[in-house]
Amino acid sequence: MPAIGKSLFEGVDLQCETNNTAHRTEEIRVDQLIVRRGQPFTLTLNLTEGFNKTTPLFINVATGGEFATQEQGTMYLLAVPDLVEQSPEAKAVWKVELDAKSSTQTGNLILTFTPPADAPIGLYKMVASYKDEKMSLAELTVLFNPWCAEDSVFLDDEKKRQEYVMNEHGKIFIGSADFIFSRDWDYGQFDESMVSICMNLLDRNLKHKKDPADDVAARCDPIYVGRVVSAMINSEDDNGVLEGQWETPYDGGKAPTHWTGSISILKQWQKNEFQPVKYGQCWVYAGVMCSVMRLLGIPCRTVTNFSSACDENQNLIIDKYHSEDGVDKRISEDSVWNFHVWLEGWMRRPDLSEDSRYDGWQVLDPTPQGESEGIYCCGPAAKEAILKGDTDLKYDVSFVYAEVNADCVDWLVKSDGSLEKIEADQKRVGKKISTKAVGSDEREDVTDEYKYKEGTKKERSAFMRACTTLEDHLREKNKLAAVNILAETAAGNLTIIETENEPRSLNEVSVKILNGTTEETDAETLPPPPKVTMRFEEVSKPENGQDVSLNLVLSSESTADRPLSISISIQAMKYNGKLGETIKTEKKKETLLPEKELSIPILVPFSVYREPMLDFDSMKISALVKDIENPDHPYLAEDNVVLLDPPITITISGDVRLNIPTEAEVVFKNPVNETLKDCSLTVSGSGLWRDEYFVKLGDMLPSTQFRVKLPVHPYKVGQKTAMVDFDSSVFRDIKASSTVTVKK
Incomplete structure (x- = not known):
């Protein structure tokens, strides 16, 4: 028997590294128990006396603190040996087994627990009770388990x-x-x-x-x-x-x-x-x-x-x-x-x-x-x-x-x-x-x-x-x-024949469903002319800092000359479709010849779009074309041009070893004929930097290049990605990355 006042519990080994590795959570940390539901984990409980199976060891497992109940599946009472009569309304049934390698005579108990595959995820506390004494056995985190066929997130690949x-x-x-x-x-x-x-x-x-x-x-x-x-x-x-x-x-x-x-x-x-x-x-x-x-x-x-x-x-x-x-x-x-x-x-x-x-x-x-x-x-x-x-x-x-x-x-x-x-x-x-x-x-x-x-x-x-x-x-x-x-639009049967003066949406437009046919309101109504088809073609890749050059190409199956009025607009646009400043507009009159394509050049100089595009994501280019002889049939073409950023690189050379400092090099050249102000770099990457690493660079003169070396402290092994963000007054948040393998 233990001495008077001596605890019945000597200690517990949660075997965090072994369990976490088996549950694929060791990458998070190995000093805390992090397991997945539906999969067993093992811990060792040492008593200061032999374990008598006639006196059960009780273990209460709960999440949610004071609100935990068996009926809601947030608490469960286990016993070794299993002599507990559970509530018929209990949900989320946990299991525990006493491993055969345990030494009951010395009080060395190897316990294997299995959280149910439908257990609530979250933080759990396990409290052991033996005879008249209690001990906090473990605090653990339970996660979903895509490796477990009974788990509702199971992925069989x-x-x-x-x-x-x-x-x-x-x-x-x-x-x-x-x-x-x-x-x-x-x-x-x-x-x-x-x-x-x-x-x-x-x-x-x-x-x-x-x-x-x-x-x-x-x-x-x-x-x-x-x-x-x-x-x-x-x-x-x-x-x-x-x-x-x-x-x-x-x-x-x-x-x-x-x-x-x-x-x-x-x-x-x-x-x-x-x-x-x-x-x-x-x-x-x-x-x-x-x-x-x-x-x-x-x-x-x-x-x-x-x-x-x-x-x-x-x-x-x-x-x-x-x-x-x-x-x-x-x-x-x-x-x-x-x-x-x-x-x-x-x-x-x-x-x-x-x-x-x-x-x-x-x-x-x-x-x-x-x-x-x-x-x-x-x-x-x-x-x-x-x-x-x-x-x-x-x-x-x-x-x-x-x-x-x-x-x-x-x-x-x-x-x-x-x-x-x-x-x-x-x-x-x-x-x-x-x-x-x-x-x-x-x-x-x-x-x-x-x-x-x-x-x-x-x-x-x-x-x-x-x-x-x-x-x-x-x-x-x-x-x-x-x-x-x-519904009629889906079937292709909708024809708009009348409009109100200031409708705000399609629902306010007066329409008539014609069931696939055009109702003739005028005996002399002529069929529409052949459609003018339009497309945009790149002359060169659109790069931020360079002039943007496109062609608007028009064609038609018409057998006659088609005098056209062409209105082109270029607007700065956010990626969510919100329009900014109008960068440029053009109006032209051209003739589209039968069986010929008509090419209209569109040039947007960097000097023109530089300011309007500074905090925008793309150029919205719209071309509205009307047949001068049939102006009631307008044609529309649109293109969203996203500018390529100028190149920047980040590299980490040589062998990269765990916990051995090394360096990353970032290289960038100013491609425009103006000074870039307020230049800065931010580098990041899990396993390489624990937090973002920021460097203020100052200004960059035209056509100059910088090479900046930054400290790296690898703290995890495996394939890791170094990322860099460059920001300035002209080029916002240009990014690059490179992959390295960190070895032990």
Whole structure:
């Protein structure tokens, strides 16, 4: 017997390194126990006396503190040997086994625990009771487990698990459908601070504040967790991680284009007592959410939708307005973004069907574009539901469906304020939907997973289904007319024959459905002339700092000469479609000859676009063409030109060894004939720098080059990516990266 006053418990070995390695969490840290549900882990408990099996060892496992209950699955009572009669209402049944290698005579107990595959994720406490004494056995974190077949996030492909859970580095695609670029993003989900940050994030959501017991219990479900994380990444409702800003100046924070990864943002949020970090835009929101989801164990990936619709009035039609000089002046509630980045998370959807048809990738979007059930979040929207047009399903399928498959209608705003329809376009929205390929940095096109091929019967059938399932919702908002309009538009049967003086949207335009035929109101009405087709051609790659040169090429099947009036406008544009200053306008009269192409040169000198484009993402080039002899049939062509940044490089040469200091070299040459002021560098990269490393460079004279060497302190082994951001008065946030392998 132990001496009087001596504890029955000698100590416990949590075997953190062994357990974490088995659970694929050792990259986070090995001094804390971090396990995945549905998978066993082992610890050793040493008593100061022999263990008598007639006197059970009780172990209470709980999450949620004082609110934990067996009925909600947040607490469970274990016993060795198992002599406990559990409540029939107990959920989330844990298991414990006494390993055969244990020495009961000496009190050396090797205990193997298995969290259930449906356990709520989060921080747990294990308290052991033996005879009349208690001991805090362990504090541990339980995560989702995509390696466990019983877990609702199970992904049956090791290469995909390595990419979508374990990979700390990614590519996010930006630009436009015709100018696609990739941006390196450091997810860094296995940074040692991430468990603390993510648990704090879950505990600060509005649902937790309202009912902490229900919130913690609901964390067994990745559907619920996905919605919570989507809401918490933005700051609209709940002091979440990121505050959005789509306009300059970015006072009190950093421009969204500055960021190269998630960790510096998440650390700043925690360090500043959970006040929102300034500032984010869609790719930043998505990148940060991807980091949190991967840490929690939900397979996920960022996805970019080029020509992404924002359908504010929820009628699956995007209205765009153009003045007669080609300049897009009229404000519309709707918009088409050059690109929009969201997230896909992998999970089962038993809430939608019993046959697993909606399982798999789900769209989650933390960018605060609108409320979902009263909170700024979006999804999870089953990708299969988006493809089929099942817009009545939760969550937010109709919103995402519009982003990838809304129809566009272009309107000419005449001088008297009336509208003339230019064209209806079923193919403009939802192009080249992109994600990083598994195991490489290549772009994978996943458009076919969101929509059937444009113009096919399947695609139009899905569109009609989407319209039909939205009908009840739209009727409640007095938008039934819009449903009829878009249904006919889908079938190609809509003809505008009359307009009001100042309509504000398609719903206010007087229309008549003609069932595929044109109703003749005048016996002498002539058919329209053959269409003038237009396209833009690059003369050279559009580079920031150089003149931009394009050709507008026109052609027609007409057999007669076509005198044309051509209005060209060039405007600065944000990636979300918001227009800035008009850079240049031109008006010309040219004649299009039969069976000939007409080429109109367009030149935009750097000196002309330098100031207007400083804080904008692309040039919107519009050409409005009218047949002088048939002016009632205008033609429109548009192009979004994204400028290539001048080159910058970062390299780390030689062998890179763990915990041995080395250097990175950054090289950049000023390509323009003016001084770059307020130049600075920021370097970052998980495993190479623990925090962003900032260097102020001063001014750069024309045509000069700098070579800057920066200290590197590798602290993790494996393949790591060094990233650099260069900022100045002329070139904003130019980026480069290089990959190195850190060896022991």
